[in-house]
Amino acid sequence: MKYQSQRVAYWFFASALLLLSLQIVYGFIMGFARVGMDGLHEWIPFNTARATHTNLLVVWLLCGFMGSAYFIIPEEADRELWSVKLAYAQLISLLVVGVIAIICYHLNIWEGRKFLEIPRPLDYLVVVNVLAFLLNIGMTLWLGKRNTTTSLVLYMGLLFAALLYLPGMVTVKNQTVDSFYRWWVVHLWVEGVWELIMGGILCYLLIKLTGVDREVVEKWLYIIVGLTFLSGILGTGHHYYYIGAPRYWLIVGGVFSALEPLAFLGMAIYALAMAKKGGRKHPNRIALTWSLGCAVMSFVGAGFLGMAHTLPQINMYTHGTLVTAMHGHLAFWGAYAMIVLAMMAYALPLLTGRKLWDTGVASFAFWTSNIGMVGMTGALAVAGVTQVALERRLGLDFLIVQKEIEMHFVGMLLAAALFTVGIGAFIWLFIRHGLPSAEARAEDFEGAVAVGK
Amino acid sequence: MLSKSQARVFFLGGTGLFSAIFLALSVDSMRQIPKLTRQDQLTDQVVRGKRIWEDNNCMGCHTLFGEGAYYAPELTQVVARRGAPWIKLFLDDPKKMFPGQRKMVRYGFSDQQKDDIIAFLTWCGGVNLQGFPAKPPLRDLMRPTATTASADLAGQPEIFRTICVACHSVGGVGGVVGPALDEVYKRKTREEMIAWIADPQGLKPGTAMPKIEMPVERRIEIVDYLLGLARTPATAAPVQPVRPAVDPKDFE
Ligand code: HEM
Ligand code: HEM
Numbered sequence: 001m002k003y004q005s006q007r008v009a010y011w012f013f014a015s016a017l018l019l020l021s022l023q024i025v026y027g028f029i030m031g032f033a034r035v036g037m038d039g040l041h042e043w044i045p046f047n048t049a050r051a052t053h054t055n056l057l058v059v060w061l062l063c064g065f066m067g068s069a070y071f072i073i074p075e076e077a078d079r080e081l082w083s084v085k086l087a088y089a090q091l092i093s094l095l096v097v098g099v100i101a102i103i104c105y106h107l108n109i110w111e112g113r114k115f116l117e118i119p120r121p122l123d124y125l126v127v128v129n130v131l132a133f134l135l136n137i138g139m140t141l142w143l144g145k146r147n148t149t150t151s152l153v154l155y156m157g158l159l160f161a162a163l164l165y166l167p168g169m170v171t172v173k174n175q176t177v178d179s180f181y182r183w184w185v186v187h188l189w190v191e192g193v194w195e196l197i198m199g200g201i202l203c204y205l206l207i208k209l210t211g212v213d214r215e216v217v218e219k220w221l222y223i224i225v226g227l228t229f230l231s232g233i234l235g236t237g238h239h240y241y242y243i244g245a246p247r248y249w250l251i252v253g254g255v256f257s258a259l260e261p262l263a264f265l266g267m268a269i270y271a272l273a274m275a276k277k278g279g280r281k282h283p284n285r286i287a288l289t290w291s292l293g294c295a296v297m298s299f300v301g302a303g304f305l306g307m308a309h310t311l312p313q314i315n316m317y318t319h320g321t322l323v324t325a326m327h328g329h330l331a332f333w334g335a336y337a338m339i340v341l342a343m344m345a346y347a348l349p350l351l352t353g354r355k356l357w358d359t360g361v362a363s364f365a366f367w368t369s370n371i372g373m374v375g376m377t378g379a380l381a382v383a384g385v386t387q388v389a390l391e392r393r394l395g396l397d398f399l400i401v402q403k404e405i406e407m408h409f410v411g412m413l414l415a416a417a418l419f420t421v422g423i424g425a426f427i428w429l430f431i432r433h434g435l436p437s438a439e440a441r442a443e444d445f446e447g448a449v450a451v452g453k
Numbered sequence: 454m455l456s457k458s459q460a461r462v463f464f465l466g467g468t469g470l471f472s473a474i475f476l477a478l479s480v481d482s483m484r485q486i487p488k489l490t491r492q493d494q495l496t497d498q499v500v501r502g503k504r505i506w507e508d509n510n511c512m513g514c515h516t517l518f519g520e521g522a523y524y525a526p527e528l529t530q531v532v533a534r535r536g537a538p539w540i541k542l543f544l545d546d547p548k549k550m551f552p553g554q555r556k557m558v559r560y561g562f563s564d565q566q567k568d569d570i571i572a573f574l575t576w577c578g579g580v581n582l583q584g585f586p587a588k589p590p591l592r593d594l595m596r597p598t599a600t601t602a603s604a605d606l607a608g609q610p611e612i613f614r615t616i617c618v619a620c621h622s623v624g625g626v627g628g629v630v631g632p633a634l635d636e637v638y639k640r641k642t643r644e645e646m647i648a649w650i651a652d653p654q655g656l657k658p659g660t661a662m663p664k665i666e667m668p669v670e671r672r673i674e675i676v677d678y679l680l681g682l683a684r685t686p687a688t689a690a691p692v693q694p695v696r697p698a699v700d701p702k703d704f705e
């Protein structure tokens with residue numbers, strides 16, 4: 001840790017892990033409901049559990065992104081954070097808004113639009129919160145001594161993410177128009193600006209961990225995020241096929257979304273190539289493992305499994321089935337959950353001064369959570385494909401088909417248990433690192449590792 | 454190879470260009486959507502139904518236009534599939550309609566609210582979704598043999614036509630939740646059928662068939678209709694359940 005103010009990142013990371021744990025609890029509630037164990041139905045019906053599960057996901061990822069930015073930006077800009085107080089105020093208010101939203105979901109108060117369930121008044125608070133964050137980071141960059149591409153891309157990603165939240169806040173009468181703009185938030189986030197955030201963080205980690213020349217890494221960053229927008233913006237069309245929008249979206253969305261995996265493939269190849277090229281070995285191997293894992297798994301989950309159902313001829317039958325849920329899990333995990341966990345694995349020893357990076361627990365956490373998540377994805381894939389065949393192609397009744405595929409959810413729950421053990425190990429390691437310490441010294445890649453105590 | 458500044462131009466230029474195209478197509482979409490969605494039929498009642506849909510987060514279990522959650526059925530065509538009377542009965546007490554199955558919240562909607570929801574779903578069913586949801590391409594191959602002439606459908610009692618067909622078929626028309634009833638007269642006596650409709654759960658705990666309240670005359674009317682099917686032999690040849698492996702035309 002080079003600047004004392006980077007310490008705020010620790011609290012964002014800790015909050016993120018807390019919210020992740022809660023997300024998993026709600027995942028299990030839904031998983032059990034699907035195998036008939038729905039004893040909580042009176043208090044937590046499926047729609048409550050689901051809104052809570054997915055909103056916690058989004059909030060913990062945002063928390064992780066903000067923490068990452070608070071760690072990266074001071075270092076890239078070469079100065080302390082503009083306002084540490086604002087950062088803490090912003091974290092606390094974000095958590096308060098999140099908790100209120102979740103309580104509302106349990107009281108049947110929400111907006112009832114997938115992924116954007118937060119009640120409208122709270123939306124405004126989220127906007128204020130994010131503006132405070134952007135101001136803090138922006139001022140730090142503005143007053144900083146350096147302007148790097150990495151920090152610029154990261155900042156642009158965060159800024160556009162905030163701007164794109166706004167189209168989700170219009171109220172319209174027409175369901176099709178409603179849906180049309182909902183995707184400006186949901187799709188343009190995960191298949192657009194969030195990829196900038198991911199690219200920025202990945203770039204920073206690769207520079208730190210592999211020692212490859214910044215110019216080379218950053219040039220590729222531009223090319224890859226260029227590919228992202230080239231394909232991803234018009235790729236929004238893959239959500240416009242069957243919602244009442246004009247027919248040309250079948251062609252536009254089909255062609256451009258089919259190009260989207262290229263950006264993820266580029267990211268994977270680039271990360272692996274840089275790791276290979278980097279001569280000197282950084283001692284924090286596990287952070288590199290998470291970074292490369294992220295690059296590879298995002299290609300598998302988002303690129304490969306996204307491609308699997310993005311062509312309109314296929315999407316006609318998979319649209320709105322468990323095939324989508326299968327893709328959703330591995331894509332969010334590979335691209336966004338893993339980049340946040342990679343950042344934590346890298347930053348934590350520097351924040352706390354404890355070098356717990358080469359332990360068996362660290363590797364165990366990585367492999368167990370990944371194998372668990374791949375298992376969950378596999379179970380959802382079998383369930384989803386069976387659903388498509390029986391319901392969409394043979395025309396059997398929905399509930400009959402759901403009974404048929406119930407056993408796959410037992411499999412999914414077993415894999416989810418494994419996943420949870422992996423996350424448990426990660427959290428345990430996080431706690432063992434202890435609190436951030438003022439004595440933790442910058443561990444510079446050039447020099448010797450000089451970690452406090 | 455590209456230099457860093459060229460890479461930056463690629464990024465900024467590409468983003469600008471494709472954002473512009475996207476915005477232009479979005480403007481055009483907004484021009485076309487009123488026609489594609491029959492906006493002229495989007496009445497206040499439909500809008501009220503949409504608000505009920507949102508206020509209760511129905512999308513948190515169901516899909517509409519294929520969007521939402523995967524816990525409960527797709528509802529875009531539900532009015533065509535089940536009919537308004539069935540939907541109203543169902544909303545009164547969802548658990549009763551699908552006993553022992555996956556649960557839906559019992560919201561206690563007023564009649565007005567139920568009408569609003571149905572108006573909304575009816576409007577959704579009329580939107581041009583470019584062919585979604587597709588007719589299941591293999592359904593016809595798997596249809597149970599329909600032995601009843603289609604002419605008999607006209608004689609169906611009101612309650613049978615509006616409620617029972619949501620799950621059962623006669624003459625190949627109707628739902629696929631319960632068995633086809635064309636030949637039920639061969640399997641059950643008159644008394645058995647009347648008793649069964651009165652209380653399916655009592656006779657076979659765990660069955661998916663709900664107890665639907667109706668006066669005994671209605672039950673008798675239904676059963677007599679089903680028994681009557683025995684007297685009207687099929688005019689058409691039974692539908693082949695599977696496609697023949699070899700097309701006879703190949704030998705001509
Ligand atoms: C990290 C990136 C990605 C994430 C986090 C992600 C996540 C998701 C999620 C959560 C959904 C469900 C949305 C909803 O129904 O409300 C979804 C849908 C979809 N995704 Fe992705 N995705 C990513 C990248 C991609 C890519 C690169 C492709 C294509 C190549 C793709 C193709 C699709 C398609 C076609 C659907 C619609 C499924 C349907 O019709 O039901 N996704 N994605
Ligand atoms: C123990 C772990 C988990 C379990 C048992 C679980 C289970 C579930 C279930 C049952 C659904 C609802 C699907 C439906 O509508 O029927 C769901 C949705 C979702 N979950 Fe999880 N989940 C878990 C962890 C995660 C994690 C770690 C992530 C992200 C990294 C995640 C991301 C999502 C997303 C994005 C959706 C919405 C998918 C869509 O709409 O297509 N889940 N989850």
Ligand SMILES: [Fe+2]
Nearest residue numbers: 187191238239
């Ligand atoms: Fe998308």
